[in-house]
Amino acid sequence: MCKEQMKNIYLPYEARIEDIKVETEDGNLKTYRIVFEKDEDKRNWSHVPGQFAMLSIAGKGEIPIGIASSPTEKDFLLFTVNRAGVVTTALHKMDKGEPIGVRGPLGNGFPVDGELKGKNIVIIAGGFAFTTLRATLIYLLENRSDYGKITVIYGARTPGMLLYKDELKSWQERDDLECHITVDREAPGWDGLVGFVPTIAGQVKPSPENSAALICGPPIMIKFTMPPLEEIGWKDDQVYLSLENRMKCGVGICGHCNVGPVYVCKDGPVFKRSEVQKLPVEF
Amino acid sequence: MSTINEKITTEIRKVAKELLEKDEVAAFLGYTEGTVPMVMKPFVARRPEDVEKLFWNSFCVLNLANYLPLVLQSLEPPRRPNDPLPEGPLPRVGVLATGCWSRNMVVQIKENQIERERVIIVGISSRGMVDRKKVQAQVDHLEITEVIEEDHKLIVKGPGFTKEINRWDVVRDNCKSCVHPDPVIYDEVIGDFSGGRQVPKRFGDIQEIEDMDIEERWKWFQEEISSCIRCYACRNACPLCYCPTCFVDDSRPQWVGKSIDKTDTALFHILRAFHCAGRCTDCGACESACPMGIRMRLFTKKLYKDCMELYGFEPGLRIDEPLPLTTFKLEDPQDYILQQGQKGEEK
Amino acid sequence: MKPLALFKSELDGFLKELSRDYDIFGPKRQKKGYLDWGEIEGLSDLDLSPGVTKTSIKSFFLPQPEVLFEFSTRAREERAFRLKEPKCPDRKRVLFGVRPCDARSIYLNSMPYKDDCYFQKNIERNIVIGLFCKAHLSTCFCTWVGGSPTSTDGMDIGVYELEDSFIFLPFSQRGQEFLRDKGLREIGQKEEEQIDAYKNHAPEGISEGVDIAKEFSQKSLFDLYDARFWQEVTDPCLNCGTCTFLCPTCYCFDIQDEVLRGKGRRIRYWDSCMFPLFTLHASGHNPRGEKVKRVRNRFMHKLKYFPDRFGPISCVGCGRCVRDCPVSIDIRQVIRQFLEI
Ligand code: SF4
Ligand code: SF4
Ligand code: SF4
Ligand code: SF4
Ligand code: SF4
Numbered sequence: 001m002c003k004e005q006m007k008n009i010y011l012p013y014e015a016r017i018e019d020i021k022v023e024t025e026d027g028n029l030k031t032y033r034i035v036f037e038k039d040e041d042k043r044n045w046s047h048v049p050g051q052f053a054m055l056s057i058a059g060k061g062e063i064p065i066g067i068a069s070s071p072t073e074k075d076f077l078l079f080t081v082n083r084a085g086v087v088t089t090a091l092h093k094m095d096k097g098e099p100i101g102v103r104g105p106l107g108n109g110f111p112v113d114g115e116l117k118g119k120n121i122v123i124i125a126g127g128f129a130f131t132t133l134r135a136t137l138i139y140l141l142e143n144r145s146d147y148g149k150i151t152v153i154y155g156a157r158t159p160g161m162l163l164y165k166d167e168l169k170s171w172q173e174r175d176d177l178e179c180h181i182t183v184d185r186e187a188p189g190w191d192g193l194v195g196f197v198p199t200i201a202g203q204v205k206p207s208p209e210n211s212a213a214l215i216c217g218p219p220i221m222i223k224f225t226m227p228p229l230e231e232i233g234w235k236d237d238q239v240y241l242s243l244e245n246r247m248k249c250g251v252g253i254c255g256h257c258n259v260g261p262v263y264v265c266k267d268g269p270v271f272k273r274s275e276v277q278k279l280p281v282e283f
Numbered sequence: 284m285s286t287i288n289e290k291i292t293t294e295i296r297k298v299a300k301e302l303l304e305k306d307e308v309a310a311f312l313g314y315t316e317g318t319v320p321m322v323m324k325p326f327v328a329r330r331p332e333d334v335e336k337l338f339w340n341s342f343c344v345l346n347l348a349n350y351l352p353l354v355l356q357s358l359e360p361p362r363r364p365n366d367p368l369p370e371g372p373l374p375r376v377g378v379l380a381t382g383c384w385s386r387n388m389v390v391q392i393k394e395n396q397i398e399r400e401r402v403i404i405v406g407i408s409s410r411g412m413v414d415r416k417k418v419q420a421q422v423d424h425l426e427i428t429e430v431i432e433e434d435h436k437l438i439v440k441g442p443g444f445t446k447e448i449n450r451w452d453v454v455r456d457n458c459k460s461c462v463h464p465d466p467v468i469y470d471e472v473i474g475d476f477s478g479g480r481q482v483p484k485r486f487g488d489i490q491e492i493e494d495m496d497i498e499e500r501w502k503w504f505q506e507e508i509s510s511c512i513r514c515y516a517c518r519n520a521c522p523l524c525y526c527p528t529c530f531v532d533d534s535r536p537q538w539v540g541k542s543i544d545k546t547d548t549a550l551f552h553i554l555r556a557f558h559c560a561g562r563c564t565d566c567g568a569c570e571s572a573c574p575m576g577i578r579m580r581l582f583t584k585k586l587y588k589d590c591m592e593l594y595g596f597e598p599g600l601r602i603d604e605p606l607p608l609t610t611f612k613l614e615d616p617q618d619y620i621l622q623q624g625q626k627g628e629e630k
Numbered sequence: 631m632k633p634l635a636l637f638k639s640e641l642d643g644f645l646k647e648l649s650r651d652y653d654i655f656g657p658k659r660q661k662k663g664y665l666d667w668g669e670i671e672g673l674s675d676l677d678l679s680p681g682v683t684k685t686s687i688k689s690f691f692l693p694q695p696e697v698l699f700e701f702s703t704r705a706r707e708e709r710a711f712r713l714k715e716p717k718c719p720d721r722k723r724v725l726f727g728v729r730p731c732d733a734r735s736i737y738l739n740s741m742p743y744k745d746d747c748y749f750q751k752n753i754e755r756n757i758v759i760g761l762f763c764k765a766h767l768s769t770c771f772c773t774w775v776g777g778s779p780t781s782t783d784g785m786d787i788g789v790y791e792l793e794d795s796f797i798f799l800p801f802s803q804r805g806q807e808f809l810r811d812k813g814l815r816e817i818g819q820k821e822e823e824q825i826d827a828y829k830n831h832a833p834e835g836i837s838e839g840v841d842i843a844k845e846f847s848q849k850s851l852f853d854l855y856d857a858r859f860w861q862e863v864t865d866p867c868l869n870c871g872t873c874t875f876l877c878p879t880c881y882c883f884d885i886q887d888e889v890l891r892g893k894g895r896r897i898r899y900w901d902s903c904m905f906p907l908f909t910l911h912a913s914g915h916n917p918r919g920e921k922v923k924r925v926r927n928r929f930m931h932k933l934k935y936f937p938d939r940f941g942p943i944s945c946v947g948c949g950r951c952v953r954d955c956p957v958s959i960d961i962r963q964v965i966r967q968f969l970e971i
Contacts, residue, residue, distance in 0.1 A: 006747040010698045010885075010896075014711050037710075058705035059894050061887045085912035086535055099711050245917060246909050248885050248901075253742050255882030255903060258927075259917075260851060261935035280855050282909075282917040282927075317958025319769065324958045325866040345956060350865075353921070416663070424663045426681065428768045442765075510662070512685065512694075514871035516956055532907050540888055542695035542899035572956035574872045575684070576662035 009251050012056040012101025013041040015077075020096060023080060025160030029128050030092060031068065031080045034100060047071055048109030049136035050214075050242060050270045054250050055079060055091065056101025063087040064247045064265070067105060068131040070138035077102065080131045080163060106250040107269050110136050110214055110240060112143075120148035122206040124225060126155050126197045126217030130163050132242060133216050137171070144176055151206050155182040155197040159190045180204055197221050202228030214240045226273075236274035243269050243276070243283045259283050287434050287474075291339045291407060294473040295379065298405055299334040302377045308403055309358045309374035312347050313337045320430045321415035325350055339379075340432050341413040341450065344571035347378055348387035348522040352396050375401045381409035383457075383566035385466035386599025387522040390562050393606060396525055399468075406469030408476045411451070411458035412567070413437070416576050418453050422446055457567035457580060460485050467600055486588045488581060504549070510575045511548050513541075517569035517579050518555060523562045530554060556582035561590045561608040564599050631806055634798045634814035635821055641796060642673035644812070648724060652757070655690065656726040657683045670726060678727055678791060680765040682948045686878035687732040690725060691739065691752045695897035698748070698885070703894040719755065727761040731772045731946040733784035735878030741940040742881065748898075757808055759798075760785035766833050769949030771962055774836040776843060776942050780829055792824045833947075836965065843937045846968060854934055855926065859967050863929075864922040866957040867904075873951035873959070874902035874928065879944045882908075903927045929964045 019033035032055075036042040047053075047067055054062040063085065069078035083092045094100070110116060110132075121140060125133045133154075140147050152171065156162045162181065172179045182193035182200045193200055198221065206213070206229075213234065215222055222241060229239070245257035245264045252266030260279045262268065285293075299311040315326035315336045323342045327350075328334050358374040380388060385404060391397045419427065422439055431438040437448045451459075458464075462485060465476040484490070492500060515531070518524045530538045531551050539554075540547035556579070563583040570580040590596050594607040611620055636644055648654055649671055658668030659677045666684040670676055702712040736758065743749035763770075763779035772778055782788050786805035790797040797817055800806040836842065846854075874880040884901035887894060901908060904925070909918045918924050936944035945961060952960050 006745070006750060008715065008747050009745060010748075010898075011713065011715065012711075014713065016709075056711075058701045058711055059703060059887050059889045061896075062885065088912070094706075097709060099705050099709055101711060101713075244911070246911055248883070251745070253746060253881070254884070254898075255901070255931075256884075256908060258931070258935065260855075260930070261938040278851070280851075282923065318960040318963065319952060319958055322956070322958040327862075327865045345868075349868075354865075420663055424659075426767050510660070510666070512871070512875050514875045516868060516870035516872045519868040519870040520956060528907070532905070537886075541884065541886060542897060544695075572868065572870070572872075574876060574954040574956070576664070 010103070010249070012054065012062075012103040013045070014038065015041075015100050015102045017094060017096055017098050017100055018076060020094075023163050023165075024128075024156075025158070028083045029080055029163065030083075031078055031163075032091070032100075034077045034079065034102060035075065036102070037099075042075075045077075045105070047105035049112055049139045050109035050132045051105040051107045052132070052250075052269065053077070053079070053102050053104030053106060055081075055087070056103060057087055057090050057094070058099070058101070060087050060090040062101070062103065062248075063091075064106070064250060066132035066135075066242070066269075068134050070135045070142065072139055072142040078135075080128065080134075082128050103250065107265055108267065110270055112136065112139055116212055117146050118148065118210075120207070120209070120211040121150050122211060122213040123150070123152045123154070124197060124201055124213060124215045124217070125153070126221040127157070127161070128163060129216035129218070129242070130154055133214060134164055134167070136214060141174075141177070148210065149178070150176070151178045151180070151204065153180045153182070153197060153201050153204055153206075155184065155193075155195075155200065157184050159183050159187050159192075178204075196224070198224035198228060201225050202231075205232050208232060208234040208238060212238050212240060214242075216242045236277060237272050239273040240270055241273055241276060243271060245283050286432065287410070288340045288432060291474055292337065295337050295339055295405070295407075296334045298471055298473065299328055299337060299377060300331050302403060303328065303331045303334065307375065308377040310354055311337075311377040312350055312354055313379050314339060314343045314347075320427050321413070321418060327354055339407070341410070341437075341454075342415065343379075344412045344414075344455065344568065345520055346384050346387055346522050346566045346568040347380065348384050348391060349520060349568065351376065351378060351388070351391065351402065351522075352525060355397060355401055373401055375403055377403040377405060380404045380406050380466045380469060382461065382463040382465050382467065383409070383564040383599075385468050386463065386564040387566060389468060389599040389602050390564070390606075391522060392602060394562075399602075403471065404466065404469045405471045405473060406466030406476075407473045408466070409458065409461070409464045411454035411461070411464070412571075413450065413453050414455040414571070417455075418448065421448050421453060455567050455571065456488065456578075457565045457570070457584075460488070461565070463597075463600070468602060486584070489585050489588050492581065492585070505545065507581075508548055508552050508577060508579070509545075511543075511552070511577055512575060513543060513548060513551065514574065516572040516574065517577075520568040520572035521559070521563075522566075522568075523559050524555075530558075552579055552582060555579070556586055559583045560586040561594075561596065561606060562598050563587055631800055631809070633817040633822075633825075634809055634812075635817045636796045636798065636814050638794055638796065641676075645670060645676075645726070646672055647812075652722050652724040654724045654726055660684070676727065678761065680763060681767040681770070682729050682731065682950060684950075684954075685876055686948065686950060687725065687728055687735060687758075688739070688878050688881070690723065690756050691736060691749055692881060692883065692900070693752070695899040696748050698896045698898060701894045701896070703889050703892055705894075718751070722755055722757060724757045724759060726759045727789075728758050728785070729763060729948070730760060730779055730781040730783075730785075730788075731770070731777055731948040732878050733758055733760045734772075734777045734781055734946045735948075736784035738783075738879050738940075738942060738944055738946065739881050757804065758784060758786045760788045762788060762790050762828065764791060764828050764831055766831065767949060767953075769952045770833045770947060771836075771949060772947035773833050774842060774962070774965065775945050775947045776841075777946050779832050790825050790828055792821055792828070795821060797821060797825060836969075840969070842933075842965060842969070843941065843943045846934050846943070847937050849934070849968070849971060851934060851938075853971050854930065854968060857967070857971055859964075860922050860926050863959065863964060863967075864925040867921060867925050867959055868956060869904050869906065869921055869924060870956070871900070871902045871904060873955050874904055875900055876950040876954055877945075878948060878950075879932070879946055903931065925959075929961065932961070933965065933968060 014037040021031045023029040247257045248254040252263040257264040302308045311328040317324045429440040596607045654670040656670040664684045700714045786802045883898045932944040
């Protein structure tokens with residue numbers, strides 16, 4: 001670039017798909033394990049749980065995807081991708097070993113080394129929005145002593161639609177973590193919880209005392225999860241949400257993701273609920 | 284003495300007020316004054332007192348049919364895309380219509396974009412709308428700060444000049460060659476109808492282009508669209524362009540590149556014109572809306588001419604006439620459309 | 631540095647001399663009658679009539695399209711992207727006759743584009759020679775939004791057009807260097823007096839002493855967002871790209887890959903918050919699916935969101951959107967309505 005001293009914020013790191021795992025029974029969610037081509041890129045990369053990156057496929061374009069791996073997982077990045085648009089469909093057709101671009105990390109992430117330190121953490125997730133919360137959870141567990149009680153409430157439509165099934169099992173077995181996994185309806189072979197995430201949250205009744213809740217899921221889930229929490233004393237500034245909007249540049253310039261004066265890509269995607277309430281509902 | 288337009292304005296207000304007061308319509312779609320000379324603003328009167336803002340003059344260049352579907356929809360109770368319409372009659376809209384606008388309403392009715400029962404069409408015979416770009420050319424593109432309209436002339440003022448212009452000299456090209464100034468469907472009428480017009484060389488402008496040799500014509504076309512900024516005002520001003528996702532915006536698949544590129548821009552204009560074939564009424568809204576002065580109406584008018592010559596068809600004249608490009612006749616040469624056993628020879 | 635001067639009769643030679651080292655662009659009368667940017671080879675190409683050009687200066691800073699990089703179209707087979715950043719153009723450009731409003735837009739746009747190397751590259755490439763206004767159009771309102779006919783924001787050099795001469799003043803380091811070796815003479819006494827008279831022209835301000843940027847920042851977002859007038863403002867709007875594409879301070883873009891004749895490139899090109907697809911999610915959900923939300927966003931972004939973030943209003947009062955909106959939607963009216971809230 002001609003402005004040599006400036007970093008080109010649009011240039012992706014060259015990377016490669018190392019592994020692909022089909023996550024859900026409908027095959028629409030796959031987790032991609034991605035490694036950098038250049039060692040220096042790998043060294044320079046550092047992210048916070050809750051951040052996202054732009055994945056790039058030559059000739060197809062870019063798409064923002066939450067980073068599903070924790071910064072403590074050093075050698076690779078994980079992205080769980082839902083097939084929805086042009087780029088994600090193309091990505092779903094790709095094989096191991098194929099080249100992919102990674103631009104980021106972008107956005108703010110959860111304040112795991114800030115406000116969340118020393119607190120009890122409640123993670124509430126629905127559907128495929130669990131990805132960056134997986135990153136967060138791994139990070140919390142790696143630094144277990146920095147946090148208080150950790151509670152996870154995670155639900156999907158059916159057992160087959162749950163992400164990271166092996167890990168869920170291992171988390172359920174741990175005694176330093178309370179893990180409630182639920183599915184919407186009874187299903188053959190499922191002996192776990194049954195019910196929507198908001199209902200389960202109402203039953204679990206996580207204490208708001210010195211706590212923070214990190215909630216990711218479809219807008220409708222978030223809407224119904226709030227009342228039972230509020231009932232037991234949760235305040236809006238204890239609740240962290242991750243917003244989604246159409247994004248193009250990822251650095252707060254191109255204008256696509258604005259919600260009022262804030263840019264989801266740059267000022268978010270993580271916002272306290274109390275901040276979201278000061279914004280127009282344009283997400 | 285009031286001018287023709289002032290009289291029409293008074294009439295419009297009267298009719299609109301009555302319709303709104305009697306609850307015959309929930310909204311009345313007309314024109315109000317803009318803030319710069321020679322640009323009028325489509326206006327939705329929702330309360331009887333709003334009608335005082337309605338105006339009529341020679342600068343009502345956009346086609347009000349274009350606004351009808353959205354205004355009608357805005358009056359319906361909110362529902363999700365696939366929910367059925369509520370029971371019972373829905374609120375109606377009153378709308379002004381000149382010849383071409385009313386013809387576009389016919390097209391809209393035939394293409395199921397509006398329902399005849401829900402619109403009260405107030406017909407006005409058009410005297411031809413004025414092209415503000417022509418007025419600007421008449422004063423060497425100096426800034427115009429005021430235009431006073433009389434029946435047959437415009438008095439144009441700017442810093443340090445006043446000029447009288449013969450109205451007909453600056454009437455839009457499409458209006459000058461229009462033979463259908465009277466509305467074809469209407470529920471109320473304002474003013475007198477003209478009874479039709481004779482135009483000596485209705486397609487003279489098209490003939491000129493047809494007479495060019497291929498290279499010359501391609502050069503003309505390229506030149507004409509060279510300053511297009513792809514703002515799509517032409518498309519958005521057109522009552523025919525109602526696709527939820529236009530081919531230029533579609534990304535699955537992507538038909539046209541999105542930035543300013545000669546080929547992409549040409550493709551946009553050619554395809555837009557073809558999508559309007561057999562439907563375009565030559566209302567001129569597209570051309571009037573264009574900020575760059577591109578005469579893309581000539582492309583659609585060529586297809587208008589073709590449609591007339593090939594099918595003897597003019598769009599929007601009759602509500603009971605089938606649309607040429609969505610109608611198949613057994614005599615049509617394209618028999619691939621038929622199933623076995625339906626082909627002509629078995630007749 | 632003292633102001634430098636050039637007789638009008640010398641401008642042609644000056645431009646011709648310049649054109650050896652620079653590509654020069656300036657306001658030019660177009661076939662269709664309006665002024666627009668065009669390549670200038672000599673005085674006869676230039677038209678310095680009052681008022682702004684049809685399109686704004688932004689095409690030189692945010693070109694349509696900007697190539698971000700090229701890549702191999704055989705990335706899959708070759709197992710590598712082979713990204714290639716665009717080469718630097720070796721010739722610099724002189725933008726001559728940039729009106730103060732357009733120049734100010736460069737200054738405003740460089741706020742969000744601070745870290746954007748492509749925009750910054752264009753800043754380096756373009757030498758902005760502004761031309762102060764000695765007359766204005768009825769659609770000009772720079773004085774409402776923090777500008778003026780003699781504003782120097784965004785200019786490397788500013789020029790006064792006097793009776794028989796042009797006066798050049800540098801406003802940046804680069805401007806100084808540029809002027810140094812161009813053989814201009816020092817300004818004369820008479821000319822200095824003429825400059826002072828020149829400064830008396832300005833569009834009328836909105837109202838004495840009102841700083842609307844400050845005023846709007848102090849207003850509550852929801853008071854403006856939920857204001858009653860939005861539906862009426864929206865009704866006539868076509869949701870076209872005219873206002874945003876002609877506007878110097880509208881800077882939104884989209885990014886896309888193009889594969890053309892065996893070459894792949896990632897480009898960015900103008901986009902507009904007036905278009906329904908601007909905010910459409912892949913899921914089909916659209917946070918600004920209704921027209922009124924889009925129209926509101928355009929004005930809110932310019933008059934409230936941008937000032938909340940960066941300070942000034944994101945409008946330079948050039949009046950292009952007012953002049954060319956096909957349905958006469960007028961930002962000045964919206965500003966007035968904002969003030970009433
Ligand atoms: S293409 Fe132009 S002239 Fe034809 S109906 Fe549409 S707006 Fe009117
Ligand atoms: S209105 Fe004019 S500039 Fe805009 S897309 Fe149409 S032809 Fe091009
Ligand atoms: S305000 Fe005017 S120029 Fe802007 S989108 Fe609406 S109709 Fe087009
Ligand atoms: S909003 Fe209108 S007046 Fe303001 S800078 Fe943009 S085009 Fe000019
Ligand atoms: S008004 Fe709309 S298009 Fe213009 S800069 Fe703001 S958000 Fe972007």
